Structures are given as C-alpha cells and as structure tokens.
Amino acid sequence: MGQEASARLIRAFIDAFNQSDWSAMARLVDEEVVFDTGEGERLIGREAFHTFFVTRSRYFRERMADAEIFTGQNDTRGAAEVTLRGEYLETVSGLPEARGQSYALSAGLFFDIDAGCFSRVSLAYDRPALAALLSSG
Template sequence: MTALDIVKTYYERFNSKDWAGMLALLHPEVRHEANQGDVRIGIEKFTSFLQHMDDCYDETLTDMVFFTEPNNKRVAVEFVVNGIYKKTDAEDLPPAKNQKYVLPAAAFLELSDGKISRVTTYYNLPLWIELVSK
C-alpha cells in the first residue's frame, strides 16, 4: 500500500469509529502532535487520547482533500470536522451541551516502515470555542 492508501484507510476507519483498525495502522512509537498541548509519543498515549476524544466528541470528517509528495512518506489532508460536543473536555473549555459544530482543519502524517509514525493536527481553537459557546 502507498502512503496515500494507508492514510485514506486511517481516516475511513476514523469516520466509521473503527478505533482498533485505526490504531493498527500506527507505528508503535507514533508521534502525536495535537493542535493544543504536549506531544505524545507511543501508541499507548495515542490510544488514551483517542478514548478521551471519543468520550467528549462525536466527529465525522468530510470534504477531505489529500496531498502527497514523491517519496511516499508524507501525506497532508484538509477536511471539515462535523461534530457534537458531548462531554466537557477540560475546565478551561466551555461546558458541553451536545452542541454541534462544523470546523475546518488539516493534518500532516508521516510514515515509517509502512505505518503512520507522525500525526500532526491543526484547527482554529478560538473558532471552535466560539461555535460551541453559542
């Protein structure tokens, strides 16, 4: 499989909430660089993050556009997050009341040994706060 094939499968599994299948595509020492917060290294930390996100949010990604480079190691993707804020994430964020939101975002992924070894995600946190504070 190409890097693009692997990343597309990763996001298909995200949208179908196939967490085990999604995690199976990650390198054991995956580097996760979330939009806010510390860098997480390792599949165990990524798994904990994923569980927390699943507890707090119900999200589906649409309008996905993938970008690749000729070395078959990196893929970028632009998408729209369609979500529901189910459970308050942190005390410095607005309280959750099942607010719906639609938010543009992007991610950069890198592959090593046929597995996703880096996931970096970006979105506009102030815009998200505005959307769920209405």
C-alpha cells in the same frame, strides 16, 4: 510505498476515524508514533495515541468530511485537509459547557510515513474557533 499507497493509508486512517474504530487507527501507526494532538500536547507511542482518541470520544462525536488528500513526491509524507464535523457531548475544561452543540471546523492532518505506517501524525485545528463555535451553538 508509492503515492497511491500513501493516499490509501491516509484514507484508511480517515475511514477508521469516521467509524470511531480507534483500534484500527492505532494499527496504522508505528509503535513509537509521535502524535501532536492539536491541543498543544505531543504524545509518544501507539498506546498513548489510542488512549487519546478513546478519551476524546467521551467528549466529542466526530467525523472527518470533505477530505482532500495530498502525498509528497518521495512517499514519506502526506496530508489531508478535512472538515471536522461533530457534536459536543461532555464539557471539556477550558471550553464552554456541553449542551450537545454541533459544529463544523476546518482541520489539517500531517503524516510522516515509514515502512507502511505512520511514524508521525499531527492534527491541526483552531481551538479558539472551536470554542467560539461551541459558545454560539
């Protein structure tokens, strides 16, 4: 797959996220994808991956901005640094009450790429920082 193709795959993931097209995102991952949610949970499988984003969209309206995409020399790994911009729609347990707060938070995405799709996706962001932003917003 070359570095350019890996970068295009990551860009397609970000574009699908920004369009809230969870089905398109799911088509980019392996049937047995390993997904680290950024919330301390690891999910296995395309269906669990899809369900996570469908559920999350009830609570947050988000898009990834300012994306910087990186690919490894062996084309099997990639990453993206993004600003997660969103609106908090419905209260999540462990977070402040939702009042339509807007937020911008740095986040990272890490990918393992195998046979033209993602076999692992890890989302990393500072959940306490998100809680603080939602408390002050």
